[in-house]
Amino acid sequence: EAGVVQSPRYKIIEKKQPVAFWCNPISGHNTLYWYRQNLGQGPELLIRYENEEAVDDSQLPKDRFSAERLKGVDSTLKIQPAELGDSAVYLCASSLIRDSRVPLHFGNGTRLTVT
Amino acid sequence: DAKTTQPPSMDCAEGRAANLPCNHSTISGNEYVYWYRQIHSQGPQYIIHGLKNNETNEMASLIITEDRKSSTLILPHATLRDTAVYYCIVKDYNQGGKLIFGQGTELSVKP
Numbered sequence: 001e002a003g004v005v006q007s008p009r010y011k012i013i014e015k016k017q018p019v020a021f022w023c024n025p026i027s028g029h030n031t032l033y034w035y036r037q038n039l040g041q042g043p044e045l046l047i048r049y050e051n052e053e054a055v056d057d058s059q060l061p062k063d064r065f066s067a068e069r070l071k072g073v074d075s076t077l078k079i080q081p082a083e084l085g086d087s088a089v090y091l092c093a094s095s096l097i098r099d100s101r102v103p104l105h106f107g108n109g110t111r112l113t114v115t
Numbered sequence: 116d117a118k119t120t121q122p123p124s125m126d127c128a129e130g131r132a133a134n135l136p137c138n139h140s141t142i143s144g145n146e147y148v149y150w151y152r153q154i155h156s157q158g159p160q161y162i163i164h165g166l167k168n169n170e171t172n173e174m175a176s177l178i179i180t181e182d183r184k185s186s187t188l189i190l191p192h193a194t195l196r197d198t199a200v201y202y203c204i205v206k207d208y209n210q211g212g213k214l215i216f217g218q219g220t221e222l223s224v225k226p
Contacts, residue, residue: 004158033213042202042216043159056213091158101147101208106158 002026004107006092012113018080021110025073025094032069033104034077035091043091049075050098079112087114119203124221127197133190135220137203140184145207148179149214150188152199159202159216162188193224 005024013019025032031050035043046065048056051072060067064083069075079086089109095102120138127133139148150162163170163177165186170177176189190197202219 040218042218044216045213048213093158099208101164103161104151104159104214106160108156108158 004092004094004105006090006107006110008110009108010111010113012115013082015084015114016081018078019082019112020076020078021090021092021112023075023077023092023107025075025092026105029094029096029105030072031095031098032075033093033095034067034075035093035106037089037091037109039088046077082112082114084114087112119205119217121201121203121217121220123218124223126223126225127190127193129195129224129226130192133193133197133222133224135188135190135201135203135222136185137188138185139203139205142183142205143207146205147208148177148183148186149204149206150175150177151202151204151214151216152197153202153219154196154199162201193222195224195226198222198224 007022033048034046036046037043045059047054047060047067049069052069065079067077089111091106091109093104093106095104147164147166149164151159152162153159162174163172165177165179179186200219200221202216204214
């Protein structure tokens, strides 16, 4: 099966500019996650979707971050405006159902550099 | 979710078994132990999970102590491609798929 696909792979922007990341989960996976990974740290959850509904967005900085998952398939994460501290790898993951005994499948992430 | 403690780094000789420890002394009865690994420039990859019995799959074995306060991930014949950061995570499966990653153990497999 095709894995989780993310694009772009790398993005360099100046601070205060907007940026968007795209994720295509594994076909049939209802649950989708966006994680952020700072250098040398483990990934941290930003938002979790079950189908189209964001069921856990408590860690998403809502003043500048937004996400959507139209039709319960692809998802987009946006930052506007970006700040220097947003430099990180943004990872998308999907799973068949919300049960964590079912493995999460991660994409290879988008590495964002804000200058 | 219970907190886990892992050594920050370990070395292993190629072809030898790699034994990665994890301490989770506050684990509760409903919480599973999960292991993921992250190879450089890739996303995390699921390895194995278990509740109280030892588990084995094509990638690794998971040994959980009888009191469940600690566990060991075993890679029986480590290769250079096993060099990665290994994350031990404890999670109640019924509380959704949200996994909280710590800093993990950086395993270096050397020739």
